[in-house]
Amino acid sequence: MPVLHNRVSNEELKARLMDETFRRVTISFYQYFPIVNPQEFRDVLYRSMNELGVFGRIYVAKEGINAQISVPEHNMEAFRSFLYSIPHLDGLRLNIAVDDDGKSFWVLKIKVRDKIVADGIDDPAFSMERKGKYVNAREMNELLTDPNTIVIDMRNHYEYEVGHFDRALEVPSDTFRDQLPMAVDMMRGNEDKNIIMYCTGGIRCEKASAYMLHKGFENVFHLEGGIINYAKQTKEEGLDSRFIGKNFVFDNRLGERITEDVIAKCHQCGQPCDTHTNCANDGCHLLFIQCPSCAAEYEGCCSKECHETIHLPLERQKELRQGTDNGQHIFNKSKARLRPRLNEGKF
Incomplete structure (x- = not known):
């Protein structure tokens, strides 16, 4: 029985990705359709896609499939043939990234979930068969x-x-x-x-x-x-x-430019900017918008507090992340929490 999950470290996988000499194509697709046995379907997907060198993340549920992946360019036809051989997926539209170097994923992860999109709907009368x-x-x-x-x-x-x-x-x-x-x-x-x-x-x-x-x-x-x-x-x-x-995307790129208009502002200085980044402090990793000047001044951090933290000894940083004498708060991507966090960090 072949292994149906990855056993290699992320560091090694990333190194292998960077050493590849062929081009990868980044693709996203989804389909709502009934899957009787999601775990069995997941294993079938993993065996075939792993053989084709596919990387990325795929969610499978009784209501369908949702995928963001990269495929070796030389295996694209084989990938299409496999995907289109599955009932309900024949001829499925594949969204191909418009601004991408193919290095967004370095491992294949396929997970079974309750739903491919968490919706909170518990009305048994609701059906995806009638849609807009x-x-x-x-x-x-x-x-x-x-x-x-x-x-x-x-x-x-x-x-x-x-x-x-x-x-x-x-x-x-x-x-x-x-x-x-x-x-x-x-x-x-x-x-x-x-x-x-x-x-x-x-x-x-x-x-x-x-x-x-x-x-x-x-x-x-x-x-x-x-x-x-x-x-x-x-x-x-x-x-x-x-x-x-810019169209925000959920991989390492964090965005595909659609028009040259920059409609957002740096969260730290207010200058026009639409570049998302994650705070360089491992105990934070807040997602925020930062211009090149502030990135240099804050060294990729979202606040003065985080900027100070990354210069502490590594053991002290680990203590803070573990909650020992933790002077930081836990912040997520919530709009309500974003502004106070950044405002506190202005020099």
Whole structure:
């Protein structure tokens, strides 16, 4: 029986990745479809993809599959043949990254989860079989010219901050499960409007569109393939991009530039900037936006406190991370917690 998980250290895997002489293609895809035995399906995926040298992360659940991976370019046809041999995945659209060096992943991880998107929905009457109408890039642009259209961004604040569609509404929450009921509440009284949901690759907005229909809305649309596919289509068809700025992505790149517009600001000095980074302090790792000047001044840290911490002896840093005499707070990506943390750290 072959090993169905990785046993090599991350350091060695990263070194192997950098030594590769061939190109990799970064791909994302998802599909809602019933999977009777997710663990068995997961093992089948792992065996075949591992043989093809696929890296990345894949989530499998009874409701479907969600994947962000990189595939050796010379194995792309073999990968497509395998994927399309699976019922429900034949001909599936693959979102190929537009701004990528193929070095985003160095190991293959396939996990079984309760859902491919945590939604908090416990209504047994809810079904993904009835969902909003797909719109492509051209249709999206046309609908955006209609004053009867409302556009809802189903991503988190740190994604919305660096790039979004013109006129798009932000749902002020950091979890998809909270955003769903909030979006419904925000749209009450607009049942006659065209409501377009969008997200990064389509997986969240597709479920959101189904939820809106479930809650009684009728004219619900969702952007097919999300921002990733929209950017690809506008480029191929020579369309104007109504998405402005950068598309946040969940790999080492932390963003794909869609237009040259920089609509965000450095969280430390306020200068135009849309480069996300994680705080260099191992006890923090806050995700925030930092310009090159502040990156040099703070040495990649989000605050004065973290900047001081990285210059402490390593043993002292380990003590702080373990909670011994820990003078730091635990911070996440929450919008509410982000600003106070950064404001405290200004020199």
